[in-house]
Every structure is written in C-alpha cells, then in structure tokens.
Amino acid sequence: MDRGELVIKGIRQGLLITLGEGSWEDQLAQLERRLSQGATFFRGGRAALDVGDRRLGPAEIDQVCELLARYEVELWALLSPRDETALAAARKGLAVTLAQKEPEAPPLDEPVGALVVRRTLRSGQRIHHSGDVVVLGDVHAGAEIVAGGHVVVWGKLHGTVHAGAMGDEEAVVCALDLAPTQLRIAGYLARSPEERQSRPVPEVARVRDGKIEAVPWHQR
Amino acid sequence: MAGKVITITSGKGGVGKTTATANLAVALAMREQRVVAIDADIGLRNLDVMMGLENRIVYDLVDVVEGRCRLRQALVRDKRLPELFLLPAAQTRDKTAVSPEDMVRVCDELRQSFDYLIIDSPAGIEQGFRNAVAPADEVIIVTNPEIAAVRDADRVIGLLEAEEKGPIRLIINRLKPEMVRRGDMLTSEDVLELLAIELIGIVPEDETVITAANTGRPVALSDDSLAGRAFHNIARRLLGEEVPFAPLREPGLLERLRDWFGRKEGEP
Incomplete structure (x- = not known):
C-alpha cells in the first residue's frame, strides 16, 4: 500500500x-x-x-x-x-487515546475547546460542536449551529442556532446582528421579532426567568 | 489558446438560467468571441429551443460521451452568428448518462477551439448540477429578487465555496423597478447584502424575453430591449470592461431630451 x-x-x-x-x-x-x-x-x-x-x-x-x-x-x-x-x-478538549475512559480531565478553569469558524456559513451548512462555537463571519438564513456551549457570531446571525445543546442553561448566544430564524438555548426556544430593527446593535441572548431574553450588549 | 468555462446555475428552477445562457452566448459571439453554449440539463433540454436551433440537432452531449459521434459532429452552428455553436443535451436520457469527469473531458477538448464555453446548469444541487460545475473556471449565479430564490442561491454558493470553485458572480434577473420603488420587492442592494458576492449584472423584467424565448430569437440579438442591453453589459463585464451599473428603466422624456443634447448616462 x-x-x-x-x-x-x-x-x-x-x-x-x-x-x-x-x-x-x-x-x-x-x-x-x-x-x-x-x-x-x-x-x-x-x-x-x-x-x-x-x-x-x-x-x-x-x-x-x-x-x-x-x-x-x-x-x-x-x-x-x-x-x-x-x-x-x-x-481543545479532544481525547488523546482510544481508551474508552476519559484521559486526564482538563483543569476546571480551562475552557472546553472552542471551534473557531473563519468564514461565512451559508444556507444548508451546519456546524455541530460539543464546546463553544465562534464564527468570524455571518450566519445566513438556512445555516445551522449546534453547540454544547456558547455561540458567538462576529457578524450577522440570521440562521438557526442552538447553544447549550446538551442542556447547559447558562449558555449564551451573542451576535453583532442577532436576528436568528430560531434561537434555542438548552430546552428553550425563541424566534426573532417579525419586524427587523432598522439599525442592528450587538446583543446577547440568555435564559432568564424561564425564557430567552436578548439585550443590547452595552446594557449588560 | 484555452477557452474559459463559465457555468450558469441557480439552485432554484425558473429564475432564468437558460435565458441568461442563451443571451450571454449571443452577446459574447456578437463581440467576436468564439462561443459554445452547452446544455447540461439532460432530459429537460430547453437551450436549443430558446436559441431556435431545435430542428438542427443531429447528435447530442450523451452521444459524444458514449462515443456514438465525434464532438465536432454534435456541435450545432447558430443560424445567425457564425462564431456561435450549441452543444445540445439529450432529451431522452437523464442526468446519470453523464459524469463530472465526462464533462471535464468534453470541455477540455472544446477549450482548444473556443474562447468561451457557457454551460447551462439544471436546477437543483444533485448530479446534474455537479456535472455542470465540474469543468467551470467561473460560475455565474442567477437569482430573482425573491427570498426563496435568494435562499437557494445561497445554498449553491456555499456548495461552490466548499469546493473552492470560483470566482462566483451574481446576476439579479427579473427585477421590477416599479415594485422596488413601491417597496414591494427586494432591491438589488437587499439581494447583495443577503448573498455577499460580486454582482455582474442586473436584468430588468422585460416581456420581450418571453416572446424571444418562444420564437427562438434571444433578446441580445437586437439592441432594442432593456433585457438585451443588460445582457450585453454583462458580456462586456465578462470581457473585462468596466461598465457602470445604472438605473433600470426606460429613460423618461426629460432624460431623452438631455440625451439629445449630448449628455448620455450609463445604461443597465
């Protein structure tokens, strides 16, 4: 061979x-x-x-x-x-042996690996990752991100996004223009308001009091 | 010399791929380019009808691929432009009759004798689409100012980018300036913002395109329609000319008067 x-x-x-x-x-x-x-x-x-x-x-x-x-x-x-x-x-949070048991657990203060996507995600493209996902680009309508942790989009977020997909209700979704077709965090679901903001501002969405709430970044 | 292969595709059907293929082929051939238009829509061929060459077809692309004729024999010369040829699709077979490798091989042979190979892709993202884009040096996406068409275009652009096909440029077809003005249609700016790719032309809605398709006489053959002029401008941009993008309507009385006095603005 x-x-x-x-x-x-x-x-x-x-x-x-x-x-x-x-x-x-x-x-x-x-x-x-x-x-x-x-x-x-x-x-x-x-x-x-x-x-x-x-x-x-x-x-x-x-x-x-x-x-x-x-x-x-x-x-x-x-x-x-x-x-x-x-x-x-x-x-990066990857195993380094094929053994079934987890290798030495990473120290608690070290974050699980983030996946950095350095391009725009177009309709039909899908990112699935157990840690955080960072997109340096836009996420178009019809694209989908499923992350175990947070999702940060340095651009427009118009697609479907699911943060904390393994049940982490502390996960957040941030974007420069947060207008997803559908936004999920752990077991919660929200849609963007029908009317678009004329001038988008960076926002962060998180679960608060049993529902998803998006607030402008500077009002944290 | 080696010709350039440009594939015209869209994802969604009915947006004007075949119209764009026929008219760009005509416009390029009218500019002294040797052009072959290739119909990759096997089983649903239309390009021959739009070019008015249906009754001259003897052999087709599948005959070439399966070795029943030589490539030269399958080429149909246009009845008006001596530099323009059509390589027709088979109507009685389907997309699986040709593979991406076949398309690359056929196009590599045609590159030797033509300046431009314009491939009309079928709708969809399945094998017919794969066949059509396999040999492409450049891709032109045709879309309409409608969300569904734009969404499909985005999907196709994503697939092409993943294969590092390019450059990829955009034609916005069937724009209705009147509806845009009323705020009832996506503007070309809206479409460009959604797709984030380079624009190569805007073609306004034009009833003469329908007549032209039915009579097999592409609008680009004459200079008296808005759509025909738009396709000529796209051909000029393909040839590397800088052509400004300009308002998309028939000039009003005032503008025509101004033209009389020698001030001519760019056209679509």
Missing part, C-alpha cells in the same frame, strides 16, 4: 482516520476528497484521527475539525506520539 495514502477504517468507537506520509495540506486534501465521495456515509459519525509524528498547533487542529464538521463528522480524539501535538489536542 502507498505510504502517502490516508486510511479510513471503522473501529469500535467510530472511525479511525490514519494520515499517511506527506504534507499536511496534501493529507487534508485527501481527507476532503474521501469525505466528499462518501458524504452521506460519514454524516453524523465520530472520528479519531491518528496524525503520526506531526507537530500540530491549535490552528491545524481547528482546520481539521472544521473540515470534518463540514461533512458532519465530529472529531473526538487526536492521536500522536508527539507531546506538543497531544497537548494541543487535549487543550
């Missing part, structure tokens, strides 16, 4: 993606090709990624998370014999 080739196989905990030799970019391109060929097969799956001896930082890890998220695959573990890479993965 070609040693530059990326290998995807099924294991007990989902998919195991083993990168081959060759540049990071080339392997990502291969991964994207494989994902797009079997998009319906991979959708909703969980994957562990074996990156070998590569040295990866948070940016590369975000990059691959984002790529997988585009095909609705959740990355739960990143395996590498290299300490720096494993540390960066652990900081």
Whole structure:
C-alpha cells in the first residue's frame, strides 16, 4: 500500500482516520476528497484521527475539525506520539487515546475547546460542536449551529442556532446582528421579532426567568 | 489558446438560467468571441429551443460521451452568428448518462477551439448540477429578487465555496423597478447584502424575453430591449470592461431630451 495514502477504517468507537506520509495540506486534501465521495456515509459519525509524528498547533487542529464538521463528522480524539501535538489536542478538549475512559480531565478553569469558524456559513451548512462555537463571519438564513456551549457570531446571525445543546442553561448566544430564524438555548426556544430593527446593535441572548431574553450588549 | 468555462446555475428552477445562457452566448459571439453554449440539463433540454436551433440537432452531449459521434459532429452552428455553436443535451436520457469527469473531458477538448464555453446548469444541487460545475473556471449565479430564490442561491454558493470553485458572480434577473420603488420587492442592494458576492449584472423584467424565448430569437440579438442591453453589459463585464451599473428603466422624456443634447448616462 502507498505510504502517502490516508486510511479510513471503522473501529469500535467510530472511525479511525490514519494520515499517511506527506504534507499536511496534501493529507487534508485527501481527507476532503474521501469525505466528499462518501458524504452521506460519514454524516453524523465520530472520528479519531491518528496524525503520526506531526507537530500540530491549535490552528491545524481547528482546520481539521472544521473540515470534518463540514461533512458532519465530529472529531473526538487526536492521536500522536508527539507531546506538543497531544497537548494541543487535549487543550481543545479532544481525547488523546482510544481508551474508552476519559484521559486526564482538563483543569476546571480551562475552557472546553472552542471551534473557531473563519468564514461565512451559508444556507444548508451546519456546524455541530460539543464546546463553544465562534464564527468570524455571518450566519445566513438556512445555516445551522449546534453547540454544547456558547455561540458567538462576529457578524450577522440570521440562521438557526442552538447553544447549550446538551442542556447547559447558562449558555449564551451573542451576535453583532442577532436576528436568528430560531434561537434555542438548552430546552428553550425563541424566534426573532417579525419586524427587523432598522439599525442592528450587538446583543446577547440568555435564559432568564424561564425564557430567552436578548439585550443590547452595552446594557449588560 | 484555452477557452474559459463559465457555468450558469441557480439552485432554484425558473429564475432564468437558460435565458441568461442563451443571451450571454449571443452577446459574447456578437463581440467576436468564439462561443459554445452547452446544455447540461439532460432530459429537460430547453437551450436549443430558446436559441431556435431545435430542428438542427443531429447528435447530442450523451452521444459524444458514449462515443456514438465525434464532438465536432454534435456541435450545432447558430443560424445567425457564425462564431456561435450549441452543444445540445439529450432529451431522452437523464442526468446519470453523464459524469463530472465526462464533462471535464468534453470541455477540455472544446477549450482548444473556443474562447468561451457557457454551460447551462439544471436546477437543483444533485448530479446534474455537479456535472455542470465540474469543468467551470467561473460560475455565474442567477437569482430573482425573491427570498426563496435568494435562499437557494445561497445554498449553491456555499456548495461552490466548499469546493473552492470560483470566482462566483451574481446576476439579479427579473427585477421590477416599479415594485422596488413601491417597496414591494427586494432591491438589488437587499439581494447583495443577503448573498455577499460580486454582482455582474442586473436584468430588468422585460416581456420581450418571453416572446424571444418562444420564437427562438434571444433578446441580445437586437439592441432594442432593456433585457438585451443588460445582457450585453454583462458580456462586456465578462470581457473585462468596466461598465457602470445604472438605473433600470426606460429613460423618461426629460432624460431623452438631455440625451439629445449630448449628455448620455450609463445604461443597465
């Protein structure tokens, strides 16, 4: 078998993606090709990624998370014999072994990894992440974000958003222009008022007294 | 030389993809470009009808792909413009008769002898769409100033961006200036804000387009309709000319008087 080739196989905990030799970019391109060929097969799956001896930082890890998220695959573990890479993965809240039990829990004051999306999400695009989600761009109507934690949109939020999707009622949703089609926090649901604000102001939505409330950012 | 492949697509059906394809092909051919219009809507072909070439078709795209004829034999020369050709779709087959690789191969061959290859994509985001965009160097999205059309356009742009296809530019088709003025229709600014991509043209609603489609004589062939002029402006922008975007209505009496006295503003 070609040693530059990326290998995807099924294991007990989902998919195991083993990168081959060759540049990071080339392997990502291969991964994207494989994902797009079997998009319906991979959708909703969980994957562990074996990156070998590569040295990866948070940016590369975000990059691959984002790529997988585009095909609705959740990355739960990143395996590498290299300490720096494993540390960066652990900081993102990823497992670093295939063992079922949690690896050493991250210290409590360290936030669970955030997924930073550096682009605009268009209709039909979906981001699913167990931690916080930060979007540097707009979220168009028809796009969807589901996050275990907070959702911050540095742009217009017109799509559907669910923060605290695993039940965290403390989660908030912030946006420069908060006008989602539908906004959910934990088990609560709200829709934007029918009439649009003429001049949008940054707002934060949170659960207060049993319902979702959005207030301008400066009135916190 | 190597021709440029431009795919015209939209997501939603009925927004004017085929009209745009026929008219841009005509407008480019009238500007001394060698052009082939390719109908990728296999099973629901229309481009031949709109170009008035239906009765000249002998072979089609599927015949080429399946090796029943040479590519040259399937090309139909336009009856008015010698630099314009049509590669028709098959009407009796469906989208699965052609693969994205087939389209790339056919287009690579056509690039050798044409300046522009304009592909008319079918509606939707399934295989027909995949076939149509596979060979594209550039994509033009056609939309109408309606929320449903804009939403579908956004979906398509997202799919194209994920594949790093581009540049992607936008035609806003069938804009009714009167309705916009009354506040009853999305403005071109509204559409651009929703889609956040580069605009290449605005085509006003124009009844002559319907007559033209029925008679197989694209409006761009003559200079006497608003829509025809709009398509010519888009062709000029494709060729790299700077053409200003301007008001979209027939000039009023005052403006015509002013034109008489030599002050001519840009046109749509």
